[in-house]
Amino acid sequence: METIISKSQVARAVYTAIPKLACDLPADIKAGLIAALEREDNPRGRAVLEQLVENARIAHEDHVPICQDTGIVWVSLEVGPGVLVPADVFADVDDAVARAYNEARLRKSVVHDAILDRVNSGDNTPAFCDIHPVDELGVARLHVMLKGGGSDNASRVAMLVPGAGMQGIVDELVRCVCEKGANACPPLVVGVGIGSTFDKVAGLAKRALMRPVDEPAADPRVRAVEEELLEAVNATGVGPGGLGGRTTALAVRVATAPCHIAALPLAINMGCSAMRRMTIPLAGYAEGHRAIEGDAR
Numbered sequence: 411m412e413t414i415i416s417k418s419q420v421a422r423a424v425y426t427a428i429p430k431l432a433c434d435l436p437a438d439i440k441a442g443l444i445a446a447l448e449r450e451d452n453p454r455g456r457a458v459l460e461q462l463v464e465n466a467r468i469a470h471e472d473h474v475p476i477c478q479d480t481g482i483v484w485v486s487l488e489v490g491p492g493v494l495v496p497a498d499v500f501a502d503v504d505d506a507v508a509r510a511y512n513e514a515r516l517r518k519s520v521v522h523d524a525i526l527d528r529v530n531s532g533d534n535t536p537a538f539c540d541i542h543p544v545d546e547l548g549v550a551r552l553h554v555m556l557k558g559g560g561s562d563n564a565s566r567v568a569m570l571v572p573g574a575g576m577q578g579i580v581d582e583l584v585r586c587v588c589e590k591g592a593n594a595c596p597p598l599v600v601g602v603g604i605g606s607t608f609d610k611v612a613g614l615a616k617r618a619l620m621r622p623v624d625e626p627a628a629d630p631r632v633r634a635v636e637e638e639l640l641e642a643v644n645a646t647g648v649g650p651g652g653l654g655g656r657t658t659a660l661a662v663r664v665a666t667a668p669c670h671i672a673a674l675p676l677a678i679n680m681g682c683s684a685m686r687r688m689t690i691p692l693a694g695y696a697e698g699h700r701a702i703e704g705d706a707r
Contacts (some may be wrong), residue, residue: 413493415550423690424485424537427554428510431686432475432605435466438622439599439685446597446650452547455655459597462650462683477684479594480516481556483537486617490549494692500539519559539668544618550693554619561598561682564590568610570674576635579604579676586678587659592652598659599623599681602639605667606675606696610621614665615679618699620687623661638666650683685686 435443443466447459469476485503489495511534513517518534521527566586570578583602591598603614627633639662649655669675681687 412629413548413550415493415495415499415692417496417499417502419692420552421506422501423552424503424554426509427511427688429514431556432516433469435476436568436685436687438624440466442604442623446657446660450655451655452649452655454653455650458651458653471693475516477558479519479558479560480515481558481686482520484555484557485537485539486553487541488544489541490544490546492548493550495541497544503537504535507535507537547671548693552690552692555687558682561594561680564594564680566678568676570610570676572674574674578608580639582676583639583644583678584654587646587648591648592659594680595682596648596652597650597657597683599685600643600659601681602660602662602664603677604664605669608675611675611677614667615677618663618665619679619681620689621663627664630674632664632666636662
């Protein structure tokens with residue numbers, strides 16, 4: 411039996427995720443901040459990390475937002491073979507976002523149009539949604555992220571020449587971190603997309619941010635790239651809060667793809683110290699499993 415994902419199932423998962431994401435720092439990010447604090451020897455860096463850990467505790471216990479910028483909502487539905495998705499699967503997401511932001515009294519940060527009508531939409535809609543196919547049979551999972559403006563503003567896409575190679579990627583990332591990293595509220599989680607095309611490489615970088623900081627890449631070659639990039643970023647000394655220290659980034663997460671022989675597309679998507687993201691399973695991993703609608707986990 412094929413799995414069917416409904417629009418109400420997706421909307422309910424988004425609605426449930428938003429208030430939790432706004433107030434509860436993901437466990438891997440909190441653990442990463444604590445680990446960074448334990449090894450930090452810069453007094454200002456330590457002070458920032460202590461405040462971030464304490465802020466996360468207060469946000470959780472008092473159920474208040476981790477950050478005053480409660481973000482723009484990004485939703486990505488990953489589906490594998492054997493999963494049916496109706497064309498209107500995201501039709502109810504904006505209503506779910508509006509209700510969640512109003513009921514949780516979260517700040518609304520979306521304007522109607524980037525240049526033609528910069529009036530606040532009043533309910534943090536629209537959400538930005540996409541569907542991404544994967545090769546895992548019967549799988550459907552929903553990624554939800556509340557993305558702050560400061561971290562997205564520090565991001566970039568660069569179309570490098572192939573001859574730039576790995577050193578060109580390292581140089582571009584370090585340049586981006588040195589120029590903009592402090593404005594993205596470090597310690598950062600950096601999503602890096604390499605390959606594909608101009609319009610797709612940013613999506614690679616955004617999806618890379620969903621992988622936990624304590625989950626290295628399965629491919630040892632990609633893992634080596636992540637380690638090299640993380641070392642280069644932390645060597646900048648930008649540090650927590652941009653005030654200096656060992657940990658400018660908790661992790662660099664890389665996603666690669668094929669590309670044209672004449673191109674080396676690179677996207678850098680900064681994630682701030684309030685890296686608010688969640689992955690919600692909507693369907694099982696066995697052939698014939700039918701998803702049951704229910705609250706997000």
